[in-house]
Amino acid sequence: MKDGPDIARIAALIGDPARANMLVALMSGRALTATELAHEAGVTQQTASTHLARLTEGGLLRQAKQGRHKYLALASDDVGHLLETLMGVAAGSGHLRSRIGPRDAALRKARICYRHLAGEMGTQLYDSLQARGFLDIGDGPRLTSAGQGFMRDFGIDLDALRQGRAPLCRDCLDWSERRKHLAGSLGRALLGRIEALGWARLRPDSRIVEFSRDGERAFAERFPTALETASGSD
Amino acid sequence: MKDGPDIARIAALIGDPARANMLVALMSGRALTATELAHEAGVTQQTASTHLARLTEGGLLRQAKQGRHKYLALASDDVGHLLETLMGVAAGSGHLRSRIGPRDAALRKARICYRHLAGEMGTQLYDSLQARGFLDIGDGPRLTSAGQGFMRDFGIDLDALRQGRAPLCRDCLDWSERRKHLAGSLGRALLGRIEALGWARLRPDSRIVEFSRDGERAFAERFPTALETASGSD
DNA sequence: TTCATAGTTCGATGCTAACCGAAGCATTTC
DNA sequence: GAAATGCTTCGGTTAGCATCGAACTATGAA
Known part of the structure; x- marks a missing residue:
């Protein structure tokens, strides 16, 4: 019957709203303290403490004590990837989000998806890179030799990125756009550069x-979409 | 706070052991009846019925009535992929499986991972294809032109596969081997051919x-590992 | 019609776990 | 030293839900 690993155990961990909120908050890639996470989940410190202990014990979080603070982060990229996949399924099949607030609009425009850029800007970047070869x-996805030149010119040290274990390019399905954007270490480096x-x-x-006005213009110039390239843009 | 889709909702669906067992059973790609799934999960029909209703309502399952039977299957490949990702995280970080029985040994050797071949045989296939260019x-992963010839020779209609929306090649991390094997429509086609x-x-x-004795020999001949190729095999 | 099988709905039960108040450690600051 | 801050442990309450027995509907067979 029980073929393979115990998926119910860790799915149940993510299945609680408070814990899910904490995990999503950590998808930014930043490490947060227990109190910050408690606030994020909307529960008291005591409750948060037990949740965080379970998440850590379950292998989803990694913790580092620093003085009297306790910093928590996702245990690995795998966990981040799992959460993204979950978001994809949750957004696609299943109930659509009940209400779309101004917050959501900003979120759809540009957001962090475990350290790389997602949302409209993310897919634009992806499409632009593809359209220009x-x-x-x-x-x-795979970087062409022309693409390697482009990246170096943009100030990205590809050799350093290749040192790491993570793949250079990976695509990631966007839950809001239902289209792909660029993940992997290159995706992370691009966001860092931006x-x-x-x-x-x-x-x-x-x-x-949050893009500044100038920043958005510079972005559009560097990563024009196919249409803008063809027509000369506005 | 709640940035993005409601992942807790669907994680909670998978988080119940009975439901998780049902989902895992459906990872074979076959559609099963409600009674079969009840047996698979080890619960009565009544209980299974409510579970299946919730899974369907939650968008994880798709159902087709046929006479007085009700056939259930995973709603999409995305769901299958999600489950596999969950297995990866559950197997890696987290408790190892309590006991490794003979059942597990067979499972590690060769199993279905949502319609393609996984386990030792799966990684061998992957490694073999890679080693031989x-x-x-x-x-x-990406099929080389030599690879395309090889596949046609093996009796696989690549053009037909390219018709579908699913990517031809995709790699999938194996929870038992912690190494990659081949997914995507080509992965499925290969299993079908085998x-x-x-x-x-x-x-x-x-x-x-379950490989037959002759089948395993034929498989090893068609998909030799790097070592066997070099030394001339046994 | 009668019987059998597949699946659903209802009601009751019992267990689990999320939650918070209060008290307890540990670390830093004064 | 004492006070303050960050986090944990304990105990008791509450709510949700998984579970099953029993009754019900629907399809198919005799």
Whole structure:
């Protein structure tokens, strides 16, 4: 009967709303303290403490004590990937979100999806790279030699990225757009570069990525969509 | 707070042991009746009925009435992929399975992972294709032109596969081997061909794939590992 | 019609776990 | 030292839900 690993155990861990909120909050890639997570989940410290203990014991979180603070983060990229996959299924099949607030609009525009850029801006980046022949999409994205030049020119150290265990390019299905965007270590590096250039900054209390007016223009120039390239843009 | 889709809702659906067992049973890709699933989960029909209703309502299952039977299947490949991802996380981080029985040994050797071949045989197939230059692994598998010839020779209609929406090649992390094997429509087609050739058959009540003695030999000949290729095999 | 099988609905029961108040540690600051 | 802050443990309450027996509907067979 029970063929394979015990998926119910860890699904149940994610299945509680308070814990799910904590996990989603950690998808930004930042480590948060227990108190911050308690606030994020809308429960008291005591309750949060037990939840966090269970999540850690269950292998979903990693914790690091620092003074009297306890910082928590997702245990691995696998966990982040699992949460993204869950979001995809939850958004696709199943109830649509009940209400679309202004918060959601910003979230759809640009957000962090476990350290890389997602939302409309994320898919635009992906499409732009593909349309200009920098990214070759077969059964999974791959950087062309022209693309390698482009990335270096944009200030990304590809050799350093290749050191890591994580794949350079990976695509990730967007729950809001239902289209692909770029994940993997390159995806992360691109977001980091965009931040470093001052084009955008991470809103501290959520996963929303806020582009400045100039930043958005610079972004559109660097990563034009197929249409803008063809027509000369506005 | 609640950024994005409601992942807790569907995680909670998977989080119940009875429901999880049902879902895992459906990972074979076959559609099963309500009674079969009740037996699989070890609960009575009444209990199973409510579970199945919830899973369907939650968008995880698809049902088709046929006479007085009700056949249930996973709603989409996405759901299958989600379950497999869950298995990966559950097997990796977290408790190891309590006991490894003979059932598990067979399961580790060769099993169905949502319609494609997984386990030792699955990773062997993957490694073999890669070692012989049929599969190019960059950031995701891709069939080389030599590989295309090989597949046609093996009796696989690539053009037909390309018609579908699903990607041709995709890699899938194996929970038992912690290594990759081949998913995607090509992965499915390969399993189908292996079955059609009589090399193996699906054990009706589980996800185990049973190779015959001759079938295993033929498989090893067609998909030799790097070592066997180099040394001339046994 | 009568019987059998597949599946659903209802009501009652019992267990699990989420939750918070209060008290208890540990670490930092004054 | 004492006070403050971050986090944990304990105990008791409450709510949700998985479970099954029993009764009910629907399809198919004799």
